[in-house]
Amino acid sequence: MRKRSTVAAIDVGSTKVAVIVGGVTEHGDTRILGVGVAPAAGLSRGVIDNIQSARESVDVAVEKAEQACGMRILSAVVGVSGGHIASQNNRGIIAIPDRSRPISADDRSRVLESAGQISIPTNRQVLHVIPRGYWVEGTDPVSDPVGMYGGRLDAETHIVTGAVSAIQNLTKCVEGAGVQVDDVVLESVASATSVLQEQERLQGVAMVDIGGSTTSIAVYEEGAVTHTACLPIAGSHLTHDLARVLRCPWESAEEVKCRYGAAYASPEMANETVEIQAFGTQTQKAVSLLHVCEILQARSEEILEMVALELKRAGYLDRLAAGLVLTGGSSQLRGLADVAEARLGIPARVGRPHGYSGLSDLIGTPAYATAVGLVEYALQGRQRPLESLTTGFEPASSGGFFRRLASLGRALMPQ
Ligand SMILES: Nc1ncnc2c1ncn2[C@@H]1O[C@H](COP(=O)(O)OP(=O)(O)OP(=O)(O)O)[C@@H](O)[C@H]1O
Ligand SMILES: [Mg+2]
Incomplete structure (x- = not known):
């Protein structure tokens, strides 16, 4: 597949905004050229609910990425x-x-155009029309019909739609930070691009990105996306449970979860304690690790149960030979893949971006699967011709001022 030469990707997550710039090396491999990360603001359940705060986060992350890649x-x-x-x-x-x-x-x-036609209400728009397979005169499916002979061609597609207003708010927020939006890509499809292996995609796999407030699912069979879904539950629910039950500040609960937490509770944990920041007069208090992990286990099982229900409802749970690939920041919760295997009865592993040069310890983690995947997705340059591919960049010496000026210029230009 033809690749674009240099691209930028923005993952506006509910806990962080990640901006990654990537390019293609002379050997045709993807290289990460710069990264900028900022804490997210103005998002609720994966959707922008305060455009000003969200724009500021994007602005900070973009500037950091610009400095990193020059x-x-x-x-x-x-x-x-x-x-x-x-x-x-x-x-x-x-x-x-x-x-x-x-x-x-x-x-x-x-045929793809015909297979992409569905009637949707005016407040929704089509995001992706992804080919799933072709049939030439109703024979067995083929991956590409070009060059074959027949009087009839069928195609199956997976069509992803979204609310016009949510997509518009996202676009305006990024544009407000001085960056034009080339394409809007479903996050689960992006994560799958960076973490799934070809064999997994062929044999059937569910990529499950468990982030801060959303869990995004993309099912692949015979190499193509066949189902996508987004559940409104993820890592912040685990933190929230800890903070509420242990009566401690959010930051303390978050730290305990990430440093000591696990998706399972075992009897040996009863002898261990962890220190948490407490509300009230006490500044620190010791709580049993077993208690912490029992709380985390209950919510982890609920998240996995919801994933299982979604896969079952869509008819895929028993067909996924390669099982689950868990990614997103929350997949780093100790033991989550093992609990998933036990609860769902299918193989599970934690997936992180792999096969890219320039990956740091930070963006090589599951939390950056979406952002790295967006870069790879963009580099594969689905639609645009090669000539227009490097126009998204200028030397960085002009900095944020010129970026804003450029965006101002665009905003003032007649459409
Ligand atoms: N070691 C860890 N153990 C458990 N959870 C972790 C760990 N590290 C990060 N997390 C959790 O990962 C979540 C953030 O994940 P991620 O960065 O993928 O989210 P996001 O992309 O910002 O959000 P979303 O995809 O929901 O919009 C947070 O809830 C954080 O607590
Ligand atoms: Mg995410």
Whole structure:
């Protein structure tokens, strides 16, 4: 697949905004060129609820990434998730009038267009039309029909839609930070791009990105996306449970969860204690690790149960030979993959971005699967011609001032 040369990606998560700039090396591999991260603000359940705060976070992360890579970011691919995302599979059929000629790329585009047509309300928009397979005169599915012969071509697609207002708010927030939006990509599809292995995609796998406030699922079978979903539950629920039950500040609960927490509780933990910051007169108090992990186990099992229910409802739970690949910051909770295997009865592993040069200890972790995946997705340059691919960058010497000026110029230009 043809690759774009340099791209920027923005993952506006509910806990952090990550901006990553990536490029292609002379050997055709992806190289990470710069990273900027800022704590997220103005997001609730994966959707922007305060555009001003969200814009400021994006602004900070973009400036950091610009400093890191020495280039000015004018445009980027942006990830989207949230409860407003919906998906469905659809089928399209076209006739090939002259069966003596081979099926062309044009025919393939026509059948995809037909398979991408669904009726949706005006407050929703199509985000992705992802090809799942082609059939030439109803025979076995083929991965690419171009060059084959037949009088009829069928295609199946997976169509992802989202709420126009949520996507518009996201776009405006990024544009407000001086960066034009090249493309809006479903976060679970982006994460899958950076963490899944080809074999997993072929044999059936569910990629489950457990972030701060959303859990995004993308199911792959025979190499293609067949189901996507977004659940409004994730790591912040674990922290919230700890803070509420232990009556401690959020930051203390978060620290205990990440440093000592586990998705399972075992009897040996009864002898261990952890220090937490407490409300009231006491500044620190000791709590049993067993108690902490019992709280985390209950919520972890609930999250996994919801994932299992979603996969079962969609009819995939028993078909995933490669099982689950867990990613996102919350997949780092100790023992989560083991608990998932035990609860769902299918294989599970933690997935992190792999196979990229320039990965640091930070962005090589599961929390950066989406942002790295967005870079890879953009580099694969699905739609745009190669000539326009480097226009999103300028030398960084001009800094944030010129970026803002550029965005101001765009805002003042007639459409
Ligand atoms: N070692 C750890 N153990 C358990 N949880 C962790 C660990 N490290 C990070 N987390 C949790 O990961 C979550 C953040 O994950 P991530 O960065 O993937 O979220 P996000 O992309 O900002 O959010 P979302 O995808 O929901 O919009 C937080 O809830 C954080 O507590
Ligand atoms: Mg995320």
